[in-house]
Amino acid sequence: MKDTEKFIKFYESRFGMEIMNIESNYIGEWFKSCNRILDVGCGIGSIEERLSNLNIIGIDKSKEMLIEAKRRSDKIFIQARAESLPFRNESFDGIFYLTTLEFIPNYEIALKEAYSALSKNGKFLAMILNPESEYFKYHMKSKNSYFRRVKHLDLGDIKNSVSNYFMVEDEYFLGINVNKERIFATNDRRYAALYVLKGQKNG
Numbered sequence: 557m558k559d560t561e562k563f564i565k566f567y568e569s570r571f572g573m574e575i576m577n578i579e580s581n582y583i584g585e586w587f588k589s590c591n592r593i594l595d596v597g598c599g600i601g602s603i604e605e606r607l608s609n610l611n612i613i614g615i616d617k618s619k620e621m622l623i624e625a626k627r628r629s630d631k632i633f634i635q636a637r638a639e640s641l642p643f644r645n646e647s648f649d650g651i652f653y654l655t656t657l658e659f660i661p662n663y664e665i666a667l668k669e670a671y672s673a674l675s676k677n678g679k680f681l682a683m684i685l686n687p688e689s690e691y692f693k694y695h696m697k698s699k700n701s702y703f704r705r706v707k708h709l710d711l712g713d714i715k716n717s718v719s720n721y722f723m724v725e726d727e728y729f730l731g732i733n734v735n736k737e738r739i740f741a742t743n744d745r746r747y748a749a750l751y752v753l754k755g756q757k758n759g
């Protein structure tokens with residue numbers, strides 16, 4: 557199955573929709589005061605589809621993902637790489653990566669680009685798959701899992717790199733029990749599927 561098909565299948569399942577709704581509520585709340593937001597690695601545009609009231613531009617390296625994103629939302633989607641953003645400096649007052657930063661081999665370059673594209677005091681958010689979680693470990697058992705493409709497993713290293721550009725705080729979020737397809741509130745790193753870094757541009 558192609559990546560795009562896998563994403564569609566998951567996000568159209570009841571469980572996938574529930575996860576996406578929680579993630580999009582979190583993102584919507586964090587960026588509600590922003591006027592121009594960039595979603596780096598927007599995939600099939602599930603966030604854009606849900607946050608129709610926010611001005612979000614999605615970029616992704618994959619043409620196939622973007623074809624699907626355009627089918628779901630009338631927002632602007634651009635094929636581009638996180639390491640080379642096609643925008644003027646300070647074009648956005650909000651930038652986020654939803655389970656994308658950890659898939660980028662040299663994410664330092666991407667963070668530098670995000671820093672340039674973000675305005676002074678602009679808001680930053682990265683929601684990163686938590687390798688310690690049951691959810692992550694479950695997916696890693698499967699040979700064809702997309703999770704196996706994660707390039708960075710050390711959350712401390714990621715936080716240090718992000719902190720070179722953004723003043724961030726961290727938290728664990730979104731408990732997922734895959735076997736029971738159950739979602740629950742937790743900040744416990746053993747169960748939270750996501751590690752969140754959020755803050756503002758330095759300087």
Ligand SMILES: C[S@@+](CC[C@H](N)C(=O)[O-])C[C@H]1O[C@@H](n2cnc3c(N)ncnc32)[C@H](O)[C@@H]1O
Nearest residue numbers: 597598599616617618636637638654655656660
């Ligand atoms: C795990 S998916 C997450 C998609 C979306 N954010 C979501 O949560 O549904 C990672 C996405 O990042 C994109 N991606 C990976 N590396 C990228 C890069 N260097 N530049 C732009 N997009 C990239 C992939 O094509 C994929 O759509």
